[in-house]
Amino acid sequence: MGNLDMGNPEELLTTNRKALTINLDPEKYGTFAEIGAGQEVVRNFFQAGGAAGTVAKSISAYDMKFSDAIYGKSSRYVSQDRLDLMLDHEYALLKERLWEARSSNTTFFVYANTVAARNYKGNNECHGWMGVRYQFTPQSEPNTILIHVRMWDKENILQQQALGVIGVNLIYGAFYFKDDPKQMIKSLFDQLGTSRIEVDMIKFSGPNYSDVNNRLMSLELVRLGLTNAVMFSADGDVVQPSEVLHNKAILVERGSFRPVTLVNMDMLRCACAQFAQEPEVKGKEVVVLMEITMNNLLASGELDHEDFLARVDTLGALGNNVLISNYSEYYRLSAYFRRFTKEMIGLAMGVNNLVELFNEKYYENLAGGILESFGRLFRNSVKLYVYPMRQNVFSRYVGGVDTSEPSSQKNSFASNVLITARNVQVTPRLQNLYMHLLENHYIDCLVGFDEEIGSVFSRDELKKIKSHGSDWEKYVPSQVAEIIKRRNLFGYSSAVAQEEVAAKN
Secondary structure: OOOOOOOOHHHOOOHHHHHHHHHOOOOEEEEEEEEOOOOHHHHHHHHHOOHHHOEEEEEOOOOHHHHHHHHOOOOOOOOHHHHHHHHHHHHHHHHHHHHHHHOOOOEEEEEEEEEEOOOOOOOOOOEEEEEEEEOOOOOOOOEEEEEEEEEOOOOHHHHHHHHHHHHHHHHHHHHHOOOOHHHHHHHOOOOOOOOOEEEEEEEEEOHHHOOOOHHHHHHHHHHOOOOOEEEEOOOOOEEOHHHHHOOOEEEEEEOOOOOOOHHHHHHHHHHHHHHHOOOOOOOOOEEEEEEEEHHHHOOOOOOOHHHHHHHHHHHHHOOOEEEEEOOOOHHHHHHHHOOOOOOOEEEEEEHHHHHHHOOHHHHOOOOOHHHHHHHHHHOOOEEEEEEOEEHHHHHHHHHHOOOOOOHHHOOOHHHOOEEOOOOOOOOHHHHHHHHHHHHOOOEEEOOOOOOOOOOOOHHHHHHHHHOOOOOHHHHOOHHHHHHHHHHOOOOOOHHHHHHHHHHHO
16 A cells, blocks of 8 residues: 655654543543454553543443344444444433433544454454444534454554554544544544555545545545555445455456446446356356546546546446556456455456556566566456457557547448457567467457447547537447436536537527
């Protein structure tokens, strides 16, 4: 993960000082419920002094039967479902027992976590869910912040210590950065480094966060380097990657999707059909993802939130899950998926992207160069599914260089040689390596593609959308065209379009 700019460490409050600040604030009072990894968060409040002013109750229902008796049963103990049950139960108790006596001058809160730290054998997944439910002002409706963390320390005691720090940071940030969610997110790593702990999901809810877009907050996690990937469901909800990918076969298509085109969807259709027929995939549950890299989102130099949301919304309208990642290299993307599954991984791409994959300049940072990258990429059942392209288009787009007219003027798809994974040429010194991967089916040609679509590129359609070209709607799915026009996405202006129609009439 990237390095987070913490500024001057001397300007940061220590964990102890944050806990003491809360303890000395007479308005803040609540419950700590922690399962797993010890009572690390509340311990910081007890050690800071003055905890009687803050801690109404501290509880650890560590035994499963005790936990079920208190909070009810859930399918997994380290899960968002379990965390929600804990927050619901403990906040209801606070109201039941203390509302009449203290509600006029107290902002109640519940901090809860359910964590699996490193076990004795050292072979488990080290992760956890944390949340805080709290009032902005006395007698107001509560708000909730949930996060999912992964611990990277090799020793259990260090993981516990890191959990204690980030828990205090979460509570402190919720209260003292409540009007600045981005600052609150950044403050999660005060006194911590991204090499120790990762936050790969965050979600704000409640009346005071009604205008907070959780997808933008998740994007902030990636931008700050607090995680390398975040995920959204087709309906736009923020989801925790392991909850979606756990023990699933995974098929992913990378693109700019600015906008998503008919070719993007045809590539995905073909790849899904072939992936489902793989012997290792038959009978297995498959997760399909459309992935956008941060490099692509930052291609214009700045992160455009409206552009980002437009891409996610249009992909979601087609029923697609979306992954945003910092993994420019495919071998790093496949290694990320291996955190969650041992099942087969498929990567769908155009033949032009396949050629780029064999560009050695991308692997100069690896001691073993391109051989090391491919060794990492293709191990453990990974396959590339390659979509074809006609020669005249291929020669103009390899390397990302476009020097010609838009797709509607260049569509000679049926009259040119078809470039596929079988006949594409890579640099001569890598030809034997390429043939080895091809003959052993690490790379496969996609078949059954729609020749009527032609070679359509997002960049062409984006130009036409912005200039109100007449035929861009032919090259994107109808649902996408409708959303673009209705919401004026990607530079489209319905007002300008109406004026042009009126002028023609």
